[in-house]
Each structure stands twice: as C-alpha cells, then as structure tokens.
Amino acid sequence: xxxxxxxxxxxxxxxxxxxxxxxxxxxxxxxxxxxxxxxxxxxxxxxxxxxxxxxxxxxxxxxxxxxxxxxxxxxxxxxxxxxxxxxxxxxxxxxxxxxxxxxxxxxxxxxxxxxxxxxxxxxxxxxxxxxxxxxxxxxxxxxxxxxxxxxxxxxxxxxxxxxxxxxxxxxxxxxxxxxxxxxxxxxxxxxxxxxxxxxxxxxxxxxxxxxxxxx
Amino acid sequence: xxxxxxxxxxxxxxxxxxxxxxxxxxxxxxxxxxxxxxxxxxxxxxxxxxxxxxxxxxxxxxxxxxxxxxxxxxxxxxxxxxxxxxxxxxxxxxxxxxxxxxxxxxxxxxxxxxxxxxxxxxxxxxxxxxxxxxxxxxxxxxxxxxxxxxxxxxxxxxxxxxxxxxxxxxxxxxxxxxxxxxxxxxxxxxxxxxxxxxxxxxxxxxxxxxxxxxx
Amino acid sequence: xxxxxxxxxxxxxxxxxxxxxxxxxxxxxxxxxxxxxxxxxxxxxxxxxxxxxxxxxxxxxxxxxxxxxxxxxxxxxxxxxxxxxxxxxxxxxxxxxxxxxxxxxxxxxxxxxxxxxxxxxxxxxxxxxxxxxxxxxxxxxxxxxxxxxxxxxxxxxxxxxxxxxxxxxxxxxxxxxxxxxxxxxxxxxxxxxxxxxxxxxxxxxxxxxxxxxxx
Numbered sequence: 001x002x003x004x005x006x007x008x009x010x011x012x013x014x015x016x017x018x019x020x021x022x023x024x025x026x027x028x029x030x031x032x033x034x035x036x037x038x039x040x041x042x043x044x045x046x047x048x049x050x051x052x053x054x055x056x057x058x059x060x061x062x063x064x065x066x067x068x069x070x071x072x073x074x075x076x077x078x079x080x081x082x083x084x085x086x087x088x089x090x091x092x093x094x095x096x097x098x099x100x101x102x103x104x105x106x107x108x109x110x111x112x113x114x115x116x117x118x119x120x121x122x123x124x125x126x127x128x129x130x131x132x133x134x135x136x137x138x139x140x141x142x143x144x145x146x147x148x149x150x151x152x153x154x155x156x157x158x159x160x161x162x163x164x165x166x167x168x169x170x171x172x173x174x175x176x177x178x179x180x181x182x183x184x185x186x187x188x189x190x191x192x193x194x195x196x197x198x199x200x201x202x203x204x205x206x207x208x209x210x211x212x213x214x215x
Numbered sequence: 216x217x218x219x220x221x222x223x224x225x226x227x228x229x230x231x232x233x234x235x236x237x238x239x240x241x242x243x244x245x246x247x248x249x250x251x252x253x254x255x256x257x258x259x260x261x262x263x264x265x266x267x268x269x270x271x272x273x274x275x276x277x278x279x280x281x282x283x284x285x286x287x288x289x290x291x292x293x294x295x296x297x298x299x300x301x302x303x304x305x306x307x308x309x310x311x312x313x314x315x316x317x318x319x320x321x322x323x324x325x326x327x328x329x330x331x332x333x334x335x336x337x338x339x340x341x342x343x344x345x346x347x348x349x350x351x352x353x354x355x356x357x358x359x360x361x362x363x364x365x366x367x368x369x370x371x372x373x374x375x376x377x378x379x380x381x382x383x384x385x386x387x388x389x390x391x392x393x394x395x396x397x398x399x400x401x402x403x404x405x406x407x408x409x410x411x412x413x414x415x416x417x418x419x420x421x422x423x424x425x426x427x428x429x430x
Numbered sequence: 431x432x433x434x435x436x437x438x439x440x441x442x443x444x445x446x447x448x449x450x451x452x453x454x455x456x457x458x459x460x461x462x463x464x465x466x467x468x469x470x471x472x473x474x475x476x477x478x479x480x481x482x483x484x485x486x487x488x489x490x491x492x493x494x495x496x497x498x499x500x501x502x503x504x505x506x507x508x509x510x511x512x513x514x515x516x517x518x519x520x521x522x523x524x525x526x527x528x529x530x531x532x533x534x535x536x537x538x539x540x541x542x543x544x545x546x547x548x549x550x551x552x553x554x555x556x557x558x559x560x561x562x563x564x565x566x567x568x569x570x571x572x573x574x575x576x577x578x579x580x581x582x583x584x585x586x587x588x589x590x591x592x593x594x595x596x597x598x599x600x601x602x603x604x605x606x607x608x609x610x611x612x613x614x615x616x617x618x619x620x621x622x623x624x625x626x627x628x629x630x631x632x633x634x635x636x637x638x639x640x641x642x643x644x645x
Contacts, residue, residue: 073642083513108601171323180395180610184617187399212288298513386538395610402614427503 018140025133031057032129039114039122054103061096091202098196109185117169121193128200155204162197233355240348246272247344254329273315280308306417313411324400332384336408343415370419377412448570455563461487462559469544488530495523521632528626539615547599551623558630585634592627
C-alpha cells in the first residue's frame, strides 16, 4: 500500500495499472520458477524451503491484486475497460493460486517423487508465465503488438499441450494404478497444474480482447 | 473467418450475431446427437468414429465462438447488451466443451459399456440442445416470445431431471461399487454430462434476461 | 412474486433491493443454522427432518434470488452498480446451494457420523452467514461503514480458517484412510462445505467494492 501511495505522486493516475500489472506478472514468473525447482527437488529439506517460498510469493501476489482492485475502485480514468482490468488482475492472481495449490498438495499428501507429467506441466507453466510477462510488459505503449500477439499464440499452444499431457497422465493413472487413494492424490496435484495453464489462457484471451479494442 | 467476412457484406452489421448464434446452436444439436449415438454404440470401431466426430464438431464450435467474439470486439452496434452476447456465446461453447469432455473421458478411460444413467443424461442433453436451438433461432425477431419462454421452461425442467439422475447415479456408485478406481472413472464421466446440462441452464437464464430487457 | 409486487407499491423502486438482499441474508442465516444442527444430529429421523428443512430453505432462497434478478431487469434505477447487484445476489445464492449440496451428499452417501472437521466447518459457515447478514443489513444507509468493514474482515478470517481445516482434513483422509470410496465420499462433503466459505468471501469482496465506490 505504501509503495502504491508513493508511486501515485509520480505516475499519471491511469499509468499506475501498467506498473502494477507488470509487478504482478513478474511475481508470477518468480513463483513459476520455484514450482519448477520444487518438482525437480529430491531432498525433503529443499522441498520444504521451496514450499515456503511459494507460500510467500502467493502473499506478495495477493497484495498486488488488492492494490489493483483499490486503484480500480478509486480511479475515474482507466487505460482500458474496467471489466478487462478486473478480469486480467483476477486471472493473474488465479494462476498464482493454483501454483500455490499444487505446492500445498504435494506437501500435505507427502508426494516425495514427481512424475514426468508433473515435471512437464511445471515447465509449461513456467514458459507460459514468461510469455505472459512479455505480453503484459508490452501493453503500456502497445508499440509492439506483434510481440504481444506472438506471446498470446504461444500461451494458447502451451495450454493445448498441457491438456494433452494431463489427459494422458490421468488415463495412465486410472488404467494402471490400483491404489485408488494414490490415484486421488496425484489427480488432485495434476488438476491444479492443468488449471493453472487454463488460467494462463484466460490471461491471453483478455489481453487479446484489449488489443482488438485498442487497435 | 472467410464465411464471416462474406456475410458481412450482405447482413446489417448487428444482424450477424443472430446468424452466428444460430450456427452455434445448430452445431450444438449436431454434437449432442452424436453423444447419444456414442453412449448407445457397442462396437469399438463405431465408438472411435463417433469420438472423432465429436472432436471435429468441438473445433467447429470453437471457430463460431471465436467469430462471435471478433464481431463483438469490432462492432459498435450490437442487437442486445454486449455482456449478454459474450455470456451467451461462452455458455453455448461450454456445453459443447463438456460434451467433448464426456467423449474424451469415455475413450481415455476405456469405458466400454454405458450405464443407464449415462444414456438418460445423453438424452436430456440432446433434448436441451434442441430446445436451445429453438430459443436461439427465435431471438432475431422476438416475434414468438411464447415459444422462447416454453423452451426456457423445458430446459430448466430437463436440468432438474439431470440433477436427480446424477445424484442417484453417484450415490449408487459410492454405496455399491467397491472398485474405487472404477468409481472415479464413472464419476468423472457423469459429472461432465451433468455440467453440460448446467451450462444449458446458463444459456436459458441469459436468454430469459435478454427477453425481459427487450420486452 | 406476489410479495414483491405488493412491496413495489410502498417502497421507492431502488430501495427494494435492500429489502430483498436482507431477506436473502436472513434466509442464509436460517439454512446455516440448520446445517450446524444437522452435523450434530445423531438420530436418523432428526437428520431426515433437517435435510428436508434445508431443501425447503434452498427453494426460498431461489425465489428471493429470482426476485432480485427480475427487479434488476425491469428497474432503470439501482442503488449501486448493476453488475454488483447481480454478483451479490448470485454469491448469496451460491452459499445456500453449497449448504444444500452438503446436506444432500450426507444423505445420499449415508454418512451417519460427522467428523470434527465437518462440525468445525459448519460452525464457520454459520458464523460467516451471521456476519454477512450484519453487513447486508447495514448497506441501505451506509451509516455504519465501520460495522460493515468489521464483518468483512471477520468473513475473510473465517474463510482462511476454513481453508486450513479443509486442507488438514483432506490430508488426514488421504494419508490415513485406506477405504478409497470412503475417502471420495468425505472429500465431496468437505469440499462442498469449504466452497460455501469461499462464496462467503465472494460476498465480502463485492460488499467491500460497493463500499469503496460509495464512500
């Protein structure tokens, strides 16, 4: 909040949204990187440390989202449609929440070894997060719409890829794993990761819609 | 996209939404019919063919939805509230997605025999799709609001019926099936079918709201 | 509908929303109280009676929600943003639906003894419902914004508490219960209760946003 108030003196009021969105997507890249580390970590202490980092970054994301909502409620002028700002902020927050949900479940269900599907999904989430950061950072001046469009195409294609990995992994579990409780645990973790990529697609969709309206 | 552009020369700009919604609900009826065939098919090759048809029709539906969103972003004049157009298009798309989700899961989980509940739910989805097509096709001139209202009432009543079938089938599974992995598989398939009928209700709700505003 | 029409003659048109929201949150408190009784009931006949009461109160809630939507469609003037009215009504309705979903599953899955987690979650839902009623009842004159803000803070903190109880209960089930079908049943019931608290948080969020816009 303090950071926000200081900025408010230097930045034209409607510019502050770009600053906050950029902070939000930067934080998303951070948490996505830690998730990749987590699914590749083999030492329990390391995993505990990474889970803690993810929980902390989720809090940071919450604060940024809250700041965007506060600005939206109090600012008369916005750089693009209010509902698009709301949707973009919520969707960015949702991705972070599902990454946090993944880490929380791995911890609570004592999942000590990540499957190949989990590692692939973490990689896709990290790649999508980076493309989102590129798209969001280029929104302010809209002077590189081609780069934004490329990011959108990549995010959509990454989400399709995630769907296939998820469907295959679930079918594999249901057809081959006889321990049903293990099936439930893994299904929960994988579903959280797949939903994170769905939310990345939501972000791409709203950015595309903003782009169309402002071109 | 081409079809859309050609139409744009002949149809007043805001009329194009009715054309596109009618195409969307027509495609919905098609995919719902194939689902009914699928749950009644006993030959594996036939099922594979029907699964392929459903996947293709889902792509057709995606293209129509995308066209509606593009028109919405670029058209200044719309025949009714922009958010209602967006919600109607999304909900029609959601029904198609959940039908596709049902077929994909039946295939991936190697479900070779449909239960009575599955057959009943497919029948309800097909009936709801036909009522939706009637309602949507009558929206352009609003000259038959009674027929639209009848369709809305039927869709709501079909959704209630689907809820009861779903609840009964899940309770039956959980109380009588001891193979938990089988429970998980069937629960997933039935939940996809039930959610398809929820989305039919969403379509009925938004059409009702459009009707009230324009009467 | 009749009640609504009679009121319409006595209350300035845009005031009716406060009356209806107050009825909605009052009904929410009622159904939440019955849920607490249900998870503490040990006699089957008593449970059957309480399940019936919950189903009836869910119908009452549906009617109130429907009335709010009808007023929204036909009233030109609203006391605050139309989309906030819609969202508030839907979220209140969602809480009631998830309470009903909890009772329905306890009945269908023949759950004869509630766990400590279920009892704690029911208590949290009832407390949240009461805070929501306080906040909603104070919205008309906005003459006690401090009391509304206190309620919002409490609802958010109750939701966080519910998350922890839910996560702990699921982890406990998945790590210690070997009967997977039992795990699925309990997971469904607990998830319905936890989602009810999520919807309470949605209500708190929209009231906060209305407060900010009108202060």
